[in-house]
Amino acid sequence: MTAPSLVLRTTLEQATPALRAASARLWGPPGLTRRYVAYLGAMHGVLRASVPLMELAAQHAGPGPLGGYLRRHILEERGHDGWILADLAAAGVTPDLTAAPPPAVARLVGPQYYWILHHDPVALLGYIAVLEGNAPAPGLAPRIVARTGLPPGAVRTVRDHAALDVAHADEVLALLDALPPTAAQLHTIVLSALSTVGALGDLYRYLSDREDNHG
Amino acid sequence: MAESRYTLDELEAYGLDVRRLPVEQQDVLRALTPAELALLVEIRSRLDEVTPDVQAHSEIAGAALF
Numbered sequence: 375m376t377a378p379s380l381v382l383r384t385t386l387e388q389a390t391p392a393l394r395a396a397s398a399r400l401w402g403p404p405g406l407t408r409r410y411v412a413y414l415g416a417m418h419g420v421l422r423a424s425v426p427l428m429e430l431a432a433q434h435a436g437p438g439p440l441g442g443y444l445r446r447h448i449l450e451e452r453g454h455d456g457w458i459l460a461d462l463a464a465a466g467v468t469p470d471l472t473a474a475p476p477p478a479v480a481r482l483v484g485p486q487y488y489w490i491l492h493h494d495p496v497a498l499l500g501y502i503a504v505l506e507g508n509a510p511a512p513g514l515a516p517r518i519v520a521r522t523g524l525p526p527g528a529v530r531t532v533r534d535h536a537a538l539d540v541a542h543a544d545e546v547l548a549l550l551d552a553l554p555p556t557a558a559q560l561h562t563i564v565l566s567a568l569s570t571v572g573a574l575g576d577l578y579r580y581l582s583d584r585e586d587n588h589g
Numbered sequence: 590m591a592e593s594r595y596t597l598d599e600l601e602a603y604g605l606d607v608r609r610l611p612v613e614q615q616d617v618l619r620a621l622t623p624a625e626l627a628l629l630v631e632i633r634s635r636l637d638e639v640t641p642d643v644q645a646h647s648e649i650a651g652a653a654l655f
């Protein structure tokens with residue numbers, strides 16, 4: 375039997391080069407400072423859903439390896455949305471937390487609630503695999519500091535996720551092989567992962583276009 | 590291995606770069622379900638449309654956070 379991680383990895387490898395190109399557009403000049411601040415605001419909307427999504431999925435997964443993994447990972451990810459607020463503060467920005475997040479954020483996160491509540495919590499593994507597997511590169515944080523003049527304290531989230539998420543991506547792929555999912559569950563994971571790639575690309579495009587249009 | 594649904598020629602016609610892959614990975618892509626392949630092709634098309642001329646330099650690529 376083909377390892378489930380190989381199925382997911384091989385499928386995603388056909389889509390992620392284009393996703394990486396979309397993210398590279400995000401980090402180009404001009405307007406990087408404005409775009410980075412907008413990126414942090416949007417990503418706060420994404421990260422504040424990470425722990426609640428895992429809590430919901432763990433509740434629906436019950437005991438067993440999936441629930442165990444999620445409960446462990448909750449401890450590792452808790453509070454990271456606060457890191458973004460601290461980054462914004464270091465950049466001199468006070469976000470309006472009462473403002474509605476961009477629809478592109480809801481389109482990225484929202485499907486996971488559907489799949490967890492109405493289908494199978496295992497879907498969340500596809501979402502996690504894509505987000506942890508496409509983390510910022512290690513060189514990004516120093517580049518942002520060098521090109522924007524922002525203080526190093528404004529890039530903690532990007533810097534630390536570049537360091538942490540390689541191991542986290544490996545961990546979720548190892549869990550896939552350890553479960554292992556049924557064929558139907560693996561199909562759900564693949565659809566969830568591909569859906570995440572598409573929505574993430576749309577979010578990058580939203581942020582790039584929006585800031586490009588500011589001139 | 591799941592049953593093959595597509596030939597390599599068919600996958601190439603959908604724009605997938607399959608010839609350079611090891612046989613094991615080719616088999617994975619040949620066994621994609623129609624729903625998986627349709628979603629993959631649609632996403633690639635959408636992303637390529639947005640960034641036709643942007644190269645993903647490895648030192649800056651990546652922006653996802655969880």
